[in-house]
Amino acid sequence: MHLDPISLKLFISVLEQGTIARAAEREHIAAAAVSKRISELEAQLKTRLLVRTNKGIRPTPAGIALSAMARRVLRELDEISLRMKEYSDGARGLVRVCANISAITQFLPQDIKSFTNAYPNIHVDLEEQVTPAIIKSITENVADIGIFSDTPLDQGIETLPYREDTLALIVPAGHSLAAKAGFRFVDALDYEFIGLHTGSAINRIVSRAADELKRTIKLKVQVTGFDALCFMVNSELGIGVLPLAIAKRYSKMFGIRILPIKESWARRKILIGVRSFESLPAAARLFVEHLSPGGDKAPNAGKTPLNVQ
Known part of the structure; x- marks a missing residue:
């Protein structure tokens, strides 16, 4: 009946x-x-x-x-x-986000907090991945949104700018590079490096910079996080590269020295990537608009049009 x-x-x-x-x-x-x-x-x-x-x-x-x-x-x-x-309006739902460690440690905590304050019925499911895995998750629809360092793309992913950061070299206190006037990155290539895990955007950028100088990175140890990298550098096992803002956060804790890298490659763009902005679920679209530079952080942010680059 x-x-x-x-x-x-x-x-x-x-x-x-x-x-x-x-x-x-x-x-x-x-x-x-x-x-x-x-x-x-x-x-x-x-x-x-x-x-x-x-x-x-x-x-x-x-x-x-x-x-x-x-x-x-x-x-x-x-x-x-x-x-x-x-x-359907996006006021309730789930947003699946994959992001690299740089975005997670520098920018996303406050952005997610302000977003969930504005949209308390939207849950953000965040997973840390390296950039190649993030791109794979987007293309296979495992994630709605990816946040990763600028990288050549051939999978047809649509992107928007998110943030920028600058890389810096960290060395143990008393390291000879810390006393060197006019530090250049080529000077660091004489020493052993502590690297991040395979697939890391920072590893790729640093290796590319060394290639352009016709040098190779002497990689001694690879670790899975910025804190572990700082522990290794503090123990004088090698030197490392990480975002300047993160380096400043850890410098007093670990007693390490920061050497800003002045070469242009050290300034990075961090992107928001999706398969298609037009086909995003409403909640995910609201999250993208919340993250976009100049985007409204208030509940009416969804009215702002997206500009795809």
Whole structure:
């Protein structure tokens, strides 16, 4: 048996108005159509729901029972529509984000906090990955959004600028490079490096810079995080490269020295990438617009158009 919500609504309206004519007027439908709906409802349920008198309509015991159930069903249907509208508008939902360690440690915590304050019913599922894995996750639809360092792309991913950072060299306190005037990156290539894990954007950038100087990186140890890299440098196992803002955060904790890298390659762009901005779920689109430079951080951010580069 499939009960029509419209018939239930008309049934409730007849009870509330007391006559079919008044119910028809309120619902903007012909009285004959209302009467037909009620008759069909009674036929479906195989019981009489209304008693028609010269004074109007009154419900039978079955009609009284049905009215209570129908009101509950109609409220729940309204709740379904309202809740689904929240998902379609982006006010509720899940955003799957993959980001590299540089974005996670420097920028995303505050941006995610302000976003979830504005949209408390949207959950952000964040996973750290290296740039190649991030791009793979986007193209395979494992992630809605990727945040990664600028890199040549051939997978047709659409990107927007997110932030910029600058890389710096860190060395143990008392290292000979710290006392060298006019430090250049080529000077660091005489020493052993502590590198990040395979696939790291920083490793790739540093290796490319060494290649352009026709040198190679002497990689002694690879680690999986900035804190581990700083521990290794502090223990005088080698020198390393990491974002300047992160280096400043760790320098006092680990007693390491920071040497800014002045070469142009050390200034990086961090991008937001998706398969298609047009096909993003509403919640993910709101998150992208929240992260975009100059984007409104308020709940109406979704009204800002995206410019794809």
